Amino acid sequence: MSTDTTGTAARDEGPRPGDPADSPFVxxxxxxxxxxxxxxxxxxxxxxxxxxxxxxxxxxxxxxCRRPExxxxxxxxxxxxxxxDAAILFSDIVVxxxxxxxxxxxxxxxxxxxxxxxxxxxxVERIRPITRDDVHYVDEAVRMLVGELGATPLIGFAGxxxxxxxxxxxxxxxxxHTKTKALMYSDPDLWHALAGRLAEVxxxxxxxxxxxxASAVQLFDSWAGALSEAxxxxxVLPHSQAVLAGLADAGVPRIHFGVGTGELLxxxxxxxxxxxxxxxxxxxDIATRRVGPQRAVQGNLDPCxxxxxxxVLEAEVRRVLAQGRAAPGHIFxxxxxxxxxxxxDVLTRLVALVHExxxxxxxxx
Amino acid sequence: MSTDTTGTAARDEGPRPGDPADSPFVxxxxxxxxxxxxxxxxxxxxxxxxxxxxxxxxxxxxxxCRRPExxxxxxxxxxxxxxxDAAILFSDIVVxxxxxxxxxxxxxxxxxxxxxxxxxxxxVERIRPITRDDVHYVDEAVRMLVGELGATPLIGFAGxxxxxxxxxxxxxxxxxHTKTKALMYSDPDLWHALAGRLAEVxxxxxxxxxxxxASAVQLFDSWAGALSEAxxxxxVLPHSQAVLAGLADAGVPRIHFGVGTGELLxxxxxxxxxxxxxxxxxxxDIATRRVGPQRAVQGNLDPCxxxxxxxVLEAEVRRVLAQGRAAPGHIFxxxxxxxxxxxxDVLTRLVALVHExxxxxxxxx
Numbered sequence: 001m002s003t004d005t006t007g008t009a010a011r012d013e014g015p016r017p018g019d020p021a022d023s024p025f026v027x028x029x030x031x032x033x034x035x036x037x038x039x040x041x042x043x044x045x046x047x048x049x050x051x052x053x054x055x056x057x058x059x060x061x062x063x064x065c066r067r068p069e070x071x072x073x074x075x076x077x078x079x080x081x082x083x084x085d086a087a088i089l090f091s092d093i094v095v096x097x098x099x100x101x102x103x104x105x106x107x108x109x110x111x112x113x114x115x116x117x118x119x120x121x122x123x124v125e126r127i128r129p130i131t132r133d134d135v136h137y138v139d140e141a142v143r144m145l146v147g148e149l150g151a152t153p154l155i156g157f158a159g160x161x162x163x164x165x166x167x168x169x170x171x172x173x174x175x176x177h178t179k180t181k182a183l184m185y186s187d188p189d190l191w192h193a194l195a196g197r198l199a200e201v202x203x204x205x206x207x208x209x210x211x212x213x214a215s216a217v218q219l220f221d222s223w224a225g226a227l228s229e230a231x232x233x234x235x236v237l238p239h240s241q242a243v244l245a246g247l248a249d250a251g252v253p254r255i256h257f258g259v260g261t262g263e264l265l266x267x268x269x270x271x272x273x274x275x276x277x278x279x280x281x282x283x284x285d286i287a288t289r290r291v292g293p294q295r296a297v298q299g300n301l302d303p304c305x306x307x308x309x310x311x312v313l314e315a316e317v318r319r320v321l322a323q324g325r326a327a328p329g330h331i332f333x334x335x336x337x338x339x340x341x342x343x344x345d346v347l348t349r350l351v352a353l354v355h356e357x358x359x360x361x362x363x364x365x
Numbered sequence: 366m367s368t369d370t371t372g373t374a375a376r377d378e379g380p381r382p383g384d385p386a387d388s389p390f391v392x393x394x395x396x397x398x399x400x401x402x403x404x405x406x407x408x409x410x411x412x413x414x415x416x417x418x419x420x421x422x423x424x425x426x427x428x429x430c431r432r433p434e435x436x437x438x439x440x441x442x443x444x445x446x447x448x449x450d451a452a453i454l455f456s457d458i459v460v461x462x463x464x465x466x467x468x469x470x471x472x473x474x475x476x477x478x479x480x481x482x483x484x485x486x487x488x489v490e491r492i493r494p495i496t497r498d499d500v501h502y503v504d505e506a507v508r509m510l511v512g513e514l515g516a517t518p519l520i521g522f523a524g525x526x527x528x529x530x531x532x533x534x535x536x537x538x539x540x541x542h543t544k545t546k547a548l549m550y551s552d553p554d555l556w557h558a559l560a561g562r563l564a565e566v567x568x569x570x571x572x573x574x575x576x577x578x579a580s581a582v583q584l585f586d587s588w589a590g591a592l593s594e595a596x597x598x599x600x601v602l603p604h605s606q607a608v609l610a611g612l613a614d615a616g617v618p619r620i621h622f623g624v625g626t627g628e629l630l631x632x633x634x635x636x637x638x639x640x641x642x643x644x645x646x647x648x649x650d651i652a653t654r655r656v657g658p659q660r661a662v663q664g665n666l667d668p669c670x671x672x673x674x675x676x677v678l679e680a681e682v683r684r685v686l687a688q689g690r691a692a693p694g695h696i697f698x699x700x701x702x703x704x705x706x707x708x709x710d711v712l713t714r715l716v717a718l719v720h721e722x723x724x725x726x727x728x729x730x
Binding site for chain 1: 541542543546547550551590592593594595596625627628645646647648651667668669670672673674677678681684704706
């Protein structure tokens with residue numbers, strides 16, 4: 001038993017049941033041993049759950065992200081159903097951008113659509129810094145959630161500057177990000193002004209969630225994998241770094257994730273992540289070599305494997321867990337978000353499998 | 366001067382001006398020195414060229430791939446305009462599949478749409494083996510082209526089994542390839558029957574082109590990058606290998622390319638490629654380490670860089686060429702196809718730049 005009476009040091013002394021900051025999930029993010037490998041799923045809140053589709057039946061997406069009771073209920077649904085080791089706030093990466101004054105909507109079947117895409121410095125200037133009041137519904141939802149979740153940690157999240165900028169410059173989802181890259185290459189000052197402004201928005205949005213009690217944050221740079229490492233380092237890394245460095249003293253682990261980022265994993269770790277998320281293309285042992293021993297990894301089952309027969313799925317889960325043992329900390333997850341047509345019962349069974357295979361004594365201890 | 370009178374051995378003795386099999390492009394594929402680094406562009410035939418849009422004005426895509434005169438003219442257009450080191454046959458990867466009896470169309474703005482997606486063994490059985498007669502228009506076009514092109518080599522091409530299968534199973538272009546992967550995982554026998562049949566179709570299509578005079582072939586596995594290496598090796602590699610092994614004695618270099626294949630480059634080389642195509646995400650020096658010293662590399666400028674100011678583009682071209690010097694042979698190309706909105710004059714200038722920067726004495730010799 002610890003005789004140290006300082007709160008900070010006591011945190012490292014042993015398990016504190018009931019404290020989300022000492023949960024298996026947060027411990028793995030901190031590269032500390034835990035009772036089992038923690039598991040949660042990107043996009044677990046929403047999409048594949050019938051109870052989600054029911055509650056969203058007559059509510060537009062953006063509207064649903066602005067109602068604290070709805071955010072809370074949707075965030076809790078997968079925790080109740082699957083027994084995952086962490087909740088992730090139900091929201092959308094464009095929520096803080098809309099709060100910053102950008103006119104946009106989330107169109108079913110398409111995604112975010114920006115009314116007036118960004119092309120000038122004046123457009124950038126119109127993106128206002130945001131305060132807690134601008135996203136009070138998120139603040140309220142997080143406070144409610146922390147009360148409801150008890151020992152289960154809540155992950156807050158935001159979109160990273162590149163991915164947000166791509167939506168704003170392209171005007172919506174893009175396959176090739178042509179206009180975004182053209183802007184980077186042809187007007188780097190304007191690009192850096194835009195990405196810098198979006199970094200401020202993302203940082204403020206994450207701080208609101210941490211102040212309200214989130215136990216960790218994930219910065220999603222969903223489309224960063226479209227960039228070469230040279231372009232990533234030149235145009236994107238400084239801005240993602242600004243977001244993550246701004247949270248260095250916040251006391252919660254920072255996860256950084258993108259899709260198709262095999263060649264960027266080293267740089268994304270350098271952005272200031274405690275945990276680097278990895279998609280299914282890069283095995284976790286290789287990913288671990290790229291991100292280095294000072295960071296945990298998260299991932300990385302192909303979401304399409306949830307449509308496989310159980311023995312195939314189970315074999316792949318074992319492979320992911322085995323490769324994850326190369327890492328100093330591993331949070332089990334998919335390599336990208338849950339696909340809408342996924343059978344939720346498979347997710348529930350998968351959580352139980354990961355827990356069973358990694359329970360202290362069977363695997364990592 | 367050689368005293369060897371056997372044709373085969375004489376081929377290696379020195380430059381033979383006017384012979385496409387001894388062109389800078391084919392020499393680089395063979396990892397032999399040449400007068401400059403050869404350059405061509407995926408999707409150079411079509412899309413960005415006004416003379417292409419004019420000639421295609423009242424002709425549907427699939428129809429345009431079945432008219433020898435049109436194929437020939439469209440294939441020649443970028444050679445005349447840009448002075449590239451190779452022509453690539455104007456066609457579409459679904460052309461041989463349609464010739465094999467699969468009902469499909471190429472829908473503007475969407476891509477290939479398959480009338481009855483493949484779900485059963487009977488569907489696979491209906492995909493017939495193809496002969497020269499089934500694609501006589503391609504045979505005729507290649508023969509005309511070889512006459513017109515003189516010393517410039519013609520690259521034949523086909524889609525690889527996985528990419529073709531994805532179109533057939535999904536019914537069209539797919540973001541996540543969910544149905545295709547679900548089929549692999551849940552009914553591997555049916556999957557292997559389908560991929561095996563498509564390998565036969567691709568091989569026959571490439572043989573027609575080689576028999577008619579093509580100087581090289583490229584097997585496009587455009588969507589292979591959606592797979593983990595484990596799945597690629599289990600479900601895809603044997604079928605791509607069957608195609609490329611079937612051409613081992615054909616006497617022409619075999620290029621193998623996919624997008625987002627950073628983690629698959631070793632395996633794609635093992636598929637039997639003389640040249641591995643690399644997208645812009647993986648620097649060519651790293652790609653060279655992955656594919657090994659027995660293969661050349663092709664690539665890998667980000668197609669979006671064609672929208673950059675010239676000094677930015679030039680710096681990136683120099684970077685690609687410098688990284689390509691790590692390879693035993695380098696064919697300069699984009700990392701993916703020319704985007705439709707590209708200014709063709711930039712392509713022309715880019716060809717001249719690559720030639721100037723790599724002319725014997727300035728760079729690789």
